[in-house]
Amino acid sequence: MILSNYDDLVYVESVRDAGAKGYLLKDIESEGHLKAITKGLQRSISYSNEIALKLLESSENQKASKGVAKAKLTN
Numbered sequence: 001m002i003l004s005n006y007d008d009l010v011y012v013e014s015v016r017d018a019g020a021k022g023y024l025l026k027d028i029e030s031e032g033h034l035k036a037i038t039k040g041l042q043r044s045i046s047y048s049n050e051i052a053l054k055l056l057e058s059s060e061n062q063k064a065s066k067g068v069a070k071a072k073l074t075n
Helices: 009-017 030-041 049-065
Strands: 002-003 022-025
Touching: 002 030, 009 022, 022 049, 030 049
Parallel strands: 002 022
Antiparallel strands: none
């Protein structure tokens, strides 16, 4: 579990690839830290909401650049 001030995906991806089970930004509330630590002890992966969103967007961008079509949602 990483606790950091940096939200750049270069840092997040490098520690994830090295085996970190989570990446938290220091600016989240202490309750968020406690939940993440509990998840880590249960061997679950935990990311700050901002980091999770960036990882998802990065994944979607990579898929799009590889020609994978995005699903369209309808009403």
